[in-house]
Amino acid sequence: MYTTRYVIGFILILTASVAVGLTGLREATKNKAAQNEDIFNKRAILSAVENYLPDGKKVSGLADEEVSRIFAQMQQPVLDMQGDTITGVQAEDIDMAKERKKPEPDRRLPLYIYEHNGEKFYILSVRGNGLWDEIWGNIALKSDGNTIAGAAFDHRGETPGLGAEIKDNPAFSEQFQGKKIFDDGAYVSVDVVKPGGTKTEHTVDGISGATVTGDGVAEMLYRGIKYYQPFLEEIRQSSGTQGLLVK
Amino acid sequence: MAETAVKEKEPLFQFGKKERQLITDPLNDNNPITVQVLGICSALAVTSLVYPSFVMAIAVVFVTGFSSLFTSLLRNYIPKQVRMIVQLVIIATLVTVVELTLKYLNYPIYKQLSVYIGLIITNCIVMGRLEAFAMANKPWRSFLDGIGNGLGYGAILIVVGIIREVFGKGSLFAGSPIEMKIIGPTADYFINTADSVWFGWYANNNLMVLPAAAMFIIGILIWVQRSYNTKLVDVS
Numbered sequence: 001m002y003t004t005r006y007v008i009g010f011i012l013i014l015t016a017s018v019a020v021g022l023t024g025l026r027e028a029t030k031n032k033a034a035q036n037e038d039i040f041n042k043r044a045i046l047s048a049v050e051n052y053l054p055d056g057k058k059v060s061g062l063a064d065e066e067v068s069r070i071f072a073q074m075q076q077p078v079l080d081m082q083g084d085t086i087t088g089v090q091a092e093d094i095d096m097a098k099e100r101k102k103p104e105p106d107r108r109l110p111l112y113i114y115e116h117n118g119e120k121f122y123i124l125s126v127r128g129n130g131l132w133d134e135i136w137g138n139i140a141l142k143s144d145g146n147t148i149a150g151a152a153f154d155h156r157g158e159t160p161g162l163g164a165e166i167k168d169n170p171a172f173s174e175q176f177q178g179k180k181i182f183d184d185g186a187y188v189s190v191d192v193v194k195p196g197g198t199k200t201e202h203t204v205d206g207i208s209g210a211t212v213t214g215d216g217v218a219e220m221l222y223r224g225i226k227y228y229q230p231f232l233e234e235i236r237q238s239s240g241t242q243g244l245l246v247k
Numbered sequence: 248m249a250e251t252a253v254k255e256k257e258p259l260f261q262f263g264k265k266e267r268q269l270i271t272d273p274l275n276d277n278n279p280i281t282v283q284v285l286g287i288c289s290a291l292a293v294t295s296l297v298y299p300s301f302v303m304a305i306a307v308v309f310v311t312g313f314s315s316l317f318t319s320l321l322r323n324y325i326p327k328q329v330r331m332i333v334q335l336v337i338i339a340t341l342v343t344v345v346e347l348t349l350k351y352l353n354y355p356i357y358k359q360l361s362v363y364i365g366l367i368i369t370n371c372i373v374m375g376r377l378e379a380f381a382m383a384n385k386p387w388r389s390f391l392d393g394i395g396n397g398l399g400y401g402a403i404l405i406v407v408g409i410i411r412e413v414f415g416k417g418s419l420f421a422g423s424p425i426e427m428k429i430i431g432p433t434a435d436y437f438i439n440t441a442d443s444v445w446f447g448w449y450a451n452n453n454l455m456v457l458p459a460a461a462m463f464i465i466g467i468l469i470w471v472q473r474s475y476n477t478k479l480v481d482v483s
Contacts, residue, residue, distance in 0.1 A: 002326035010326055014333060018340045025344060029351040036354035160295055161415070161456030209453075 039064050042071050042092070045112060047152035048123050048138040051177070052116040075113040081105050083230025096127045096136060109227055114140070121149055122235070126224025131212040133157035135166065135220060139176070145235035148190065151176035153217065163213030175204040181225055182236070189222040260387055269391040273399030275476065280403040281469045282479060285371040289363050290404055290465065291458040295415065298423040299359050300408030304401025306345045306364060308394060311373050314338045315381040315393030322382050334377045335368070342367045355422070372400055407464050415455030 002010075046067065047059045054066070062070075076091035081104065091110035099107045112123035120143040127136040137153040151173045153166040166172055179190045180201045188202050192214040195205040206214035225232075279285045286307075294300045314337050318325070325333045346364050349357040357364070367373065376396050381389040412419055417431040430438040430449060440446045454460050473479050 002328065007326040007329055010324065011329060011332070014336055018336060022340060022343055022347075025347050029347050033347070033350040033354070036350065040354050040358065159457070161453045 038092075039067055042067050044152060044154060045123060045125070045138050046070065046114075048140040048150045049114050049116070049121050050150055050152070052114070052119070052121060052140075052149065054116070070114070073115075077111050077113070079109040079111055079228070079231055081107060081109070081227060081230075083228075083234060094125075096125050097134070100127050100134075107227065109231075111228070111231070119143060124225060124228050126220050128216055128220025128224065130155050130158045130166075130216040131163050131210075132159070135213070135216055137217070137220065137224075139221070139225065141181070141232070143235070145232040146180050146182045148176045148179045148181065155213075158213050159210070162207065162210040165207045165210060166213060166217060169207070172204075172207060179204065181232075185236075187226060187229060189225055190218070191222075192218040266388065266391050269388060270395040270398065273392075273395040274402060275472070276479065278399045278403065278472070279372045279375075279396050280400055280465065281472050283372075283375070285375055286400050287465070289366060289370060290400075290407065291461040293360060293363050294404055294408040294461050295411050295456050295458075296359075296421055297405060297408040297412050298420050299356060300404040301401075301420075301423075302349070302353075302356050303360060303363065304397070304404050306349075307367055307370065307372070307400055308397030309345060310338060310341045310367050310370075311376060311393035311397035311400075312390055313341050313393070314373055315376055315389040316386055318377045318381040319384060319386040319389035325382075330382065331374075331378075334374055338373050338377075339368050359422070372396055403465070403468065406468065407461050410464055411455045411460055414452045415460070417451050 043059050043062070046053065046062070050059055053059065053062065054070070071092060078086045078089045078091055078094060080086055086108060089108070091112050094108055094110040096110070099109075110125050114121040114123055122141045122143075122145065124139045124141065125136070126139060127134065129135065133156040135153060135155040135158065137151060139151045140149040141147065142149045153173060155164060155167055158164045158166065160168075176190060178201075181187065181189050183202060191203045192206045193203045194211075195208065197203070273279060277283065280287065280290055289303065293303045314334070317337050318334055321333070321337075342365065345367070346357070349360070349364065376393055380392045384392070409419065412421065413429055417429050417436060419427040419429055428436040430436055430440060430446065431451070432441045433439065434441075438446050438449075440449045452460075
């Protein structure tokens with residue numbers, strides 16, 4: 001048997017040396033890891049405009065530097081719930097998970113204005129609940145503030161093969177291209193419906209076996225895009241006048 | 248006294264029959280998954296694609312190998328009352344090293360494996376080998392034993408991953424630089440089911456994407472293994 005003093009001494013020395021070693025390793029890798037995470041999130045946003053990237057590339061084909069460069073060139077205003085721009089903050093600094101915990105009137109909305117061959121795209125971020133956990137997405141609208149140019153979704157814990165298809169199956173998010181969120185000036189968003197029904201400009205087919213996740217996506221879009229409505233109305237009124245600037 | 252003088256000093260890094268067995272045994276006769284039935288949780292969870300399975304396998308080989316090595320080096324100094332805590336500290340340290348390294352080298356795969364990297368700590372294979380082998384054997388052999396068990400685990404992971412990915416998604420190594428598209432309804436795939444005469448009926452099996460499929464596949468692997476390796480069959 002070992003004495004208590006030996007045991008305590010052994011544990012103290014072991015944990016102390018482990019702690020020092022791991023802290024050192026973490027400090028050494030911290031910057032690169034944070035940068036990787038940043039690029040990862042930016043790629044997720046860019047996948048909403050996957051079809052409109054420079055040189056016809058796909059998001060996975062972009063180098064890290066290109067992703068950073070695209071973001072450096074983008075206008076990144078942050079809106080409040082009234083549609084006014086909040087100064088002194090960039091869209092990429094907004095953490096949607098934190099915003100969602102705030103009461104609705106206090107939320108800040110990140111907006112990315114992406115330009116490709118002179119055409120403007122407004123990328124909106126939305127967040128909601130799936131079946132098991134949070135889901136989120138980025139929706140790119142064309143310059144009319146009405147037509148969806150592309151959408152990309154992600155999730156934390158949806159079932160693989162069912163709900164997780166919103167991310168894994170590109171066919172799901174591709175359906176959103178060309179859909180419209182306003183109907184004759186009235187806000188309707190895009191609904192996720194049972195496959196096989198009549199196709200309209202405001203519905204996409206859901207995934208069999210993932211009804212709740214599909215409803216979650218529809219709900220998330222309805223609420224999330226509605227937050228941007230004051231801003232979208234403004235674009236719609238001045239659409240046609242090209243080169244609209246955010247105040 | 249004379250005996251000890253005659254006895255040859257064992258070289259530090261011997262690699263004879265016994266050492267080779269330490270590596271090969273866990274691959275078949277003593278496989279951690281199919282024979283000892285350890286580490287099932289992560290084997291079900293991460294094997295829907297080959298590439299994450301492969302990364303997970305490397306991570307586990309690293310953790311089992313080095314935790315066995317360090318535990319064995321310290322085995323004469325570890326107080327028996329707290330040996331499990333000491334083993335856990337060693338395992339947790341190595342797992343954190345893996346986690347930080349993955350974040351540094353390949354963030355998307357770190358995201359994909361998410362909690363399962365952290366859960367290597369609770370993988371019974373790791374601690375089982377420390378208790379059963381590393382606490383009583385010399386460092387070099389313990390290291391080989393750890394590597395062997397990690398490889399035994401990893402081999403099953405990759406086999407299950409290949410089966411699940413090919414039949415579930417029609418691809419192989421998706422997400423990695425050497426992604427291959429095997430069978431599917433567009434022209435990118437090696438076998439294009441949309442215009443193939445032979446495979447027009449084929450559709451991906453959605454069950455394969457679910458963790459439950461891994462359970463069946465591991466069950467079938469156990470069956471196959473036992474039908475040619477009859478000494479594993481439990482007759483009791």
